[in-house]
Amino acid sequence: MSRSARETSYVDYVTARREHLRRVAYALCGDWHRADDLLQTALVKLYVAWPRVRRTGSEDAYVRRILVRASIDESRRPWRRERPTDTLPDRPAAEPTSPEDRSELFAALQALPPQQRATVVLRHWLGLSVADTAAELGISEGTVKSHTSRGLAALRGTLEPSETG
Template sequence: MNEGDFRDFVAARSSALLRTAYLLIGDWHQAQDLLQTALAKTYLAWRRLGELDAVEPYARKVLVNTVTSWRRRRWHGERPTGALPERVVGDATDERLASDELWQQIKNLPVRQRAVLVLRYYEDQTEVETAQLLGISVGTVKSQHSRAIASLRSPLAPEGAVQ
């Protein structure tokens, strides 16, 4: 069996398989998608099937298994609706801007202060681990941390806020 035989099979039997998929799922668009998936799986097994008589039962079984597996999934994709929801969902732009502003301030810190902040807050290292990694004393880690936090507070504080 060659690729031409597969094309002939698809041309001859895809409408019947599509009807089966529709009857199983109840939605033409989903049925088309599931049929395409089933035909792709059938094509992968095409050379193993051997006889042309075994192809359609195999394709139907693959189609049914594909539909069954699709139904078991929790998410079935988006469904169009006639009415949009009334509520507005925030897009977290303000948090991202604040985060970007914070990163710009962190990038402007001296290298050692930036390293201390990154190791302490993003890598979750202790003061002792940070000191060992940087080859400095624990007291230096504490002082660099204090200076870095003080440097970050002033430009990021809201106007009129007491520091």
Template sequence: MAGTARDEQYTAYVAARLPWLQRVAYLLCQDWDRADDLVQAALTRLYVKWHRAGSVENVDGYARTVLVRVFLAEQRTGWWRRVSPVREPPEPSPYLADRDSDLDLRAALRELAPRQRAAVVLRFYCDLSIEQTAEVLNCSTGTVKSQTSRGLAALRQALLPTMSLEEGTA
């Protein structure tokens, strides 16, 4: 009986939070198909640890941590480079209205190093504090600050020509 209740809780959680997990995964990897794979791997790990996750105060935080760590572990193996023979532009985001700015930002985000991308996504999309981000990335707060700073500098540099052109035409 306890197993059935556990499965029902897990299923209800996944049904409610799946779109959010997919968006976070997409921001990390910049590919909807790969995001689905990351979410699937994270949800599998989450199910195995549901007895622990179901009892924590912030289940979303636990799930997000699992997802980010799956992403970073995959980045270290290089598996994603071998499986993706052609780099195609990402599909337009169904969540943002300004498609041109969206494409510029996603292209710039895609060029960041994986840990920089994870730090920027966690800090500014997931709205985590420096300490929370450090916990998810399993690193020091100083590392979060430097990765975020470098990531933002790279984003500014990548978007600067676009921003200057737009300002010149206004």
């Protein structure tokens, strides 16, 4: 494959899948700016591996795996544990909030530990099988099932109204 054909096929793929992949990144991290960073990291890594990934036809799986791993890596970084302050620096006006940003589900999803969040997103938002999810995350199918079960239980506990009173 010539360099221009390689780049054309890569650009075509990114153009067609960018918004979907950005939403996947957002579901994993809960912040549009971090989602853009995760997606950029994934797309750079995809470009490097493009000929190999394109031959196998596993573009989406490859990018999802990078997004999940990058999201988990970011959550482990020490600066992620910093606490925000009461006074914020001047910032440009925020973009209008979309329905996705206001979603109670996304807020509850972000409260889950990274591995539970990843399994819930891959299994229930993207509809991957247990086996496919296990392969993407590099964990056993039993671990996928337990993380998914715990994640869904936590979401139910957060989202369902309590029956007291």
